[in-house]
Amino acid sequence: MRVLTSLAFLAALIVPASTQATEEQVVLGLSRDRVAITANFDGSDILIFGAIKRETPIPDGDPLQVIVSVSGPSAPVLVRRKEKKLGIWVNADSVLVDSAPSFYAVATSSPFHEAISDTEDLRHKISIKRAIRSVGADMNIQNAQEFAEAVVRIRANERLYSIRENTVAVDEQTLFRTEIDMPANLTEGNYSARIFLTRGGKVVSTYQTTIDVQKVGLERFLFNLSRQQPIVYGLMSLAIAIAAGWGASAAFRALRGT
Structure with a gap:
């Protein structure tokens, strides 16, 4: 049984007091904020859609791009590297990756490098490599970055990590929608859904909400x-x-x- 969770735009407009008239804003809300994990749960399709609120006409220049990210609870991950010694595979070096989300998916309306600049990605930590935090490792361990890359590779194979380029549909630079597929092996907890509006690689507006994923029955x-x-x-x-x-x-x- 697949569960359909949708984020629907609100009738009321959400505009902070400090917002300038020329600024574009995400108008978004939750019609359902919970995913129930039952005995026959085999995944969930999260439908995310919304609108862009403006006080002025659509700006000229670079087209509007939309990035949507959904991340699960983060926790430290101990990664071990195996080496073959005397014909036997044994654990060698190990590194504790300080924080890695249990689930992470990014959907974009264009190729990722076109939707956002590297500086803005670093600032907002949107890409998978930026979502994982690894402060440091023992000086004796060579190629420590490979341990964080191993986390990404393993969880990508388990369908827990993914970047889905060109999967956000944007109509007339005003309406957007996408669908995030979540596998059956989800971790319980609060999942953060973030929406970024960008122009010329720069973030012009953000919105964040929470989806609760829990076992039931x-x-x-x-x-x-x-x-x-x-x-x-x-x-x-x-x-x-x-x-x-x-x-x-x-x-x-x-x-x-x-």
Whole structure:
């Protein structure tokens, strides 16, 4: 079962008091702010769409570009490098990547390098490499940057990291929409959705909101039980395993008897 979550633009306009009349603003809101992970959950398509509010006509010059990013909860990641010694693969160096989002997807209305400059990317930390923070590593470790790159490579293979260029549709430089595909192996927590408007590679407006991703039903009960009362959870699991084994044995004996 795939879940459809949409971000719909609001009827009310959100304009900060300090906003100048010539500034373009994102008009966006949440029609649904929760993704429920159930037993048959196999992913979620997040539909994001909105509008651009202006006090003046569309500016001449560079066309409007839209960048949308969705990121999951961040946490440190310990990355180990394996080496082959005496014919056996063993752990060698290790680096603790200070912070890496559990999920990260970026959608753009044009090629990424055309939608935003490197300076603005550094400032807002939009690209995947900028979203991962690795302060430093032991001086004895060579090519420490490869450990952060390994995190990106592994999670990209698991469909947790992606950059989706030319997937944001922009109509008349006023309406925009895109769809972010989220896999089944999501981490629980608050997911941040950010929208950036850019012209000539420079960010002219931003908007941010949150999507709550949580287990529900039996999955939620078992998850909480395993964390809050691990002994009870272990005993219950053992009892279920014994009952299942006894039931299978009884059924097998009955079949042999017939």
